[in-house]
Amino acid sequence: MRTLHKLGMRVLCVLGLLVIAGQALATCTGTTTTSPFTPAQVSINKNTPVGQVVSSATVTLTVTCNGSSAVGNGWAMNYTPQAPLQSGQMVLNAYGTSMAGLGYQMFGTGGVLISPTTYGTNGGDNFGPSGMGPKHLAGLNSTSTYQFSLNLVRTSTSLTAGTFSDSLVRFGYQDGNYGCGPSLGTCTSQFGNEITTPVVFHFVNPACTITTDTANQVVSLPKASTADFAAVGAIAKPTNFKISLQDCVTQTIVSMQLDGNTQLPTVLSNTGTARGMGVQLTRNGAPVSFGQVMTIGNVGNATTMDIPFTAQYYRTGAMSGGTVLSAATITMSYL
Incomplete structure (x- = not known):
């Protein structure tokens, strides 16, 4: 009986090992x-x-x-x-x-x-x-x-x-x-x-910097004559210029405000010698209102942005010849 008992244990052990070995193959x-x-x-x-x-x-x-x-x-x-x-x-x-x-x-x-x-x-x-x-x-x-x-x-x-x-x-x-x-x-x-x-x-906080060459620039308008201005409100000699931004943080939302001495809400006063004349700035064909914040847009994934403007003469009243000189300051804000 002892011999059979031991033999049975050996058979069971061998069968167990065979089952385990079969599972390990997969x-x-x-x-x-x-x-x-x-x-x-x-x-x-x-x-x-x-x-x-x-x-x-x-x-x-x-x-x-x-x-x-x-x-x-x-x-x-x-x-x-x-x-x-x-x-x-x-x-x-x-x-x-x-x-x-x-x-x-x-x-x-x-x-x-x-x-x-x-x-x-x-x-x-x-x-x-x-x-x-x-x-x-x-x-x-x-x-x-x-x-x-x-x-x-x-x-x-x-x-x-x-x-x-x-x-x-x-x-x-x-x-x-x-x-x-x-x-x-x-x-x-x-x-x-x-x-x-x-x-x-x-x-990083949203930000850009104005390029040196456009931060302090002089925009020269061509010479004009009184014959170019038929009536008050007439404009002449549109001249394009731009404000350029660099080193922008991506996705920065840019806004700006232009300020200066004005004769009208959209016309800068002339500090030169000519009479009846001012300077108007436009952006995308529309006059710029001074002292008002303008939303320029989002730079997206870019790090630069150009903001185009046009400067032009604007007749404000009775005219006489002379020089025309106007100035505006730029304030940028970033969100």
């Missing part, structure tokens, strides 16, 4: 490489639009599968974002990150946008060589390479300053039958996290 191994995020230094301000891409990187995943004992007929790859989705990110097709106001968009082969799902963990999903979703399986015995683009985007105005370097997404695989056999604990296996290189965000 595996996939993967390697993940991520290019550095560029730019690594990002300047933002309060006007940086929500949804704007601020830095990008590329992830390459190579997977080799051995499926000699798999239950299904292929392998489903999967990606799992590492942070929960935040309010408003689904509208931007963006996944969450651990940094307030920062998310990321994910693109597959050919630049196809991969939108967050409503059913996967943190918006994740399955994928395979032929596309996204659970039906696109890699072969049981295969090697596949997948490439993804990750774009960091501003998802709310709460993104200000700081350094971001957390992992964004984890990749893994599972048996294509999704039941994963009797051992549900081995349903999904992970390859590891995508590694994010640091991205430093700087919050």
Whole structure:
């Protein structure tokens, strides 16, 4: 009886080892490489639009599968974002990150946008060589390479300053039958996290500077004669000039105000010797009202801006010959 008992134990042990060895044959191994995020230094301000891409990187995943004992007929790859989705990110097709106001968009082969799902963990999903979703399986015995683009985007105005370097997404695989056999604990296996290189965000106040050559300029109007002005209100000799801005913080909203001694709300007084004459400035064909703030516009992603104007003579009353001299000061404001 002792001999039979020992023999039975040996048989059970051998069978157990065979079962374990059979399960171990069905595996996939993967390697993940991520290019550095560029730019690594990002300047933002309060006007940086929500949804704007601020830095990008590329992830390459190579997977080799051995499926000699798999239950299904292929392998489903999967990606799992590492942070929960935040309010408003689904509208931007963006996944969450651990940094307030920062998310990321994910693109597959050919630049196809991969939108967050409503059913996967943190918006994740399955994928395979032929596309996204659970039906696109890699072969049981295969090697596949997948490439993804990750774009960091501003998802709310709460993104200000700081350094971001957390992992964004984890990749893994599972048996294509999704039941994963009797051992549900081995349903999904992970390859590891995508590694994010640091991205430093700087919050800067909106600003520009006026170029030296246009900050203090003299606009010379051609000579005119009294015959050029048939009546009060007549204008002559329009001459174009511009105010140029440089070193602008992107997305800066520019406003300006022109001030000076005026005869009329839109006509500068003449301090020269001619009588019945003033100088009018126009912008986009409309007279400039002195002492009033004008919204010029947003510089967008540029760092320079030209603001064109036209100066012209303006008859204000009875005329006599002489010189015409007027002056205006410029006040810039930035939001």
